[in-house]
Amino acid sequence: MSIPRRTALLVGLGALAACSSKPSSSSDPAILIEDAWVRTTDGATDTTMTSAFMTLVNPGDANVSLTRASTSAAGMAQIHEMVKGADGKSVMQETKAGIVIPAGSHAHLTPGSYHIMLMMLKEKLPVGAEVTLELTFSNGTSKTVTAPVKVFTEEQDHYHSPSASASMSGSNG
Amino acid sequence: MALGAAGLMMATRETSTTAPVVGPQHRTYSPHGLHQAGIDTPAPAVTAIVAYHLSAGIQVEALARLMRVWSSDIDALMAGRGALGDPAKEISAPGMSLSVTVGFGPRVFTLPGLAAKRPEGFIDIPVMQHDKLLDRWSGGDLILMIAADDETTVAHAERVLTRDAATFASVRWRQAGFWRGVDGMGSPVTGRNLFGQVDGTANPTGDTLARAIWVDDTWMAGGTTMVLRRVEMNLDLWDTLTRERQEKVVGRTLAGGAPLTGTAEHDGLDLAAKGADGGLVIAENAHSRLAHPDTNNGRRMLRHGLNYVHDENGRHTSGLLFIAFVRSIASQFTPVLQRLDGSDALNEWTTTIGSSIWAMPGGFPQNGWLAQGLFDA
Secondary structure (H helix, E strand, C coil), X not given: CCCCHHHHHHHHHHHHHHHCCCCCHHHCCCCEEEXXXXXXXXXXXXXXXXXXXXXXEECCCCCEEEEEEECXXXXXXXXXXXXXXXCCXXXXXXXXXXXEECCCEEXXXXXXXXXXXXXXXXXXXXXXXXXXXXXXXXXXXEEEEEEEEECCCCCCCCCECHXXXXXXXXXXX | CCCCCHHHHCCCCCCCCCCXXXXXXXXXXXXXXXXXXXXXXXXXXXEEEEEEEECCCCCHHHHHHHHHHHHHHHHHHHHCCCCCCXXXXXXXXXXXXXXXXXXXXXXXXXXXXXXXXXXXXXCCCCCCCCCCCCHHHCCCCEEEEEEECCHHHHHHHHHHHHHHCCCCEEEEEEEEEECCCECCCCCECCCECCCCCECCCCCCCHHHHHHHHCCCCHHHCCCEEEEEEEEEECHHHHCCCCHHHHHHHXXXXXXXXXXXXXXXXXXXXXXXXXXXXXXXXXXXXXXHHHHCHHHCCCCCCEEEEEEEEEEECCEEEEEEEEEEEECCHHHHHHHHHHHHHHHCHHHHHEEEEEEEEEEECCCCCCCCCCCHHHHCC
């Protein structure tokens, strides 16, 4: 997939800046967060959990990972990846390694791919509300993003394996 | 939301005071001007007008959330970027002259706390003698006018906006229209309705236009009010008339739209001129005379026409979506309509089958959202 025009410009600027600076993580440009949004609980069968999506852009010259996410709107937040199960079907599960955002490139958190799972939601999330997320990266930086809540068209919990759902549903017994 | 490089997607806004250097096609409009796009911008080829019914129990707080969501969608769609969470985001593209114009129907001002926000003169139009209004083409709580150079752009934008409104509102009716505002070389022309008449010649421009339509103050600063009338045409009967009779009905020639008293399209009407037979050249009941500001105490409006065809139950119909923008419907529009209803020669071949009125807010700032002022205390 080609890098969108907008991020290509940002990557160019980052590369320019990196040329003349020392290769130390403290001078790496910060990770940029674009097009963040959160799936609504309106109409959901399970209103205790939902997902957050976004594009993470890394203008620097070293790989950086998203390692942690949190929000006051949820009791727990996990970073999820897509893996192929034994039966060949794709399921979502937590990735302790986080999400790698390659140097000079980007990572997409989209339905059917990486996402941030928000569990034990403290309140319903109606369309048009906003959720503030704190994201922590492997280079020691963190960033806050406010994401609007939107309608989500794909089936809910479509990608989660039965065992993963059981451990996530915790207090939902 | 999206960071940086807003310049890459810089929108150009054409206003009525800017002489177009290029034709009206392939534009990229912005929703962030003083006025919403789609009002005094040239009509592109395709328009879908969609009215929504607010779901039962929707309160003011929910309406505000819908405005936030729609503002985010409209910002992206009009810039040609994907709207957040749109699975078909690649359909979005700039340069399609897309405008999305939002309006509120009368029922919105009955929500708690909003009664005082009702614009001046925003009063339902009484049913006219010649009207045959159908509920299915009338009324509504929210309206979207979605216009673009092509149907794909319109259909996609409509789908995104309707989907994102799903938890707040359902579609009440959809009226689709088309207009040919360019010639074969892409140069702007006034355009013709399906009677073949040049339609829209006498629209006000510049300061006259601004005074006639824009609200200057309150939450609606930069906005206006809109009337939409669905006018069915009896083309079969119209086709049997002589050309001379057809031209006399309106008071303009069919060839170029010039008044019968003039030679060029934009010549003023000479309402006093008499013919060789001693009768008025522009007849007493000619449409152009009855609608003229000079015979209506200076009342003016900005008119947009959209042609439509509609097939239902084996019946094929044609007509005009008549859109008028005025600052006050009660003072500027309704009296003129009453006059036309009483006397217009054109009534014999036209029937209004739908009617609705709408309050259109101004444009919204980059980091704001539509009609924000409506929700302030």
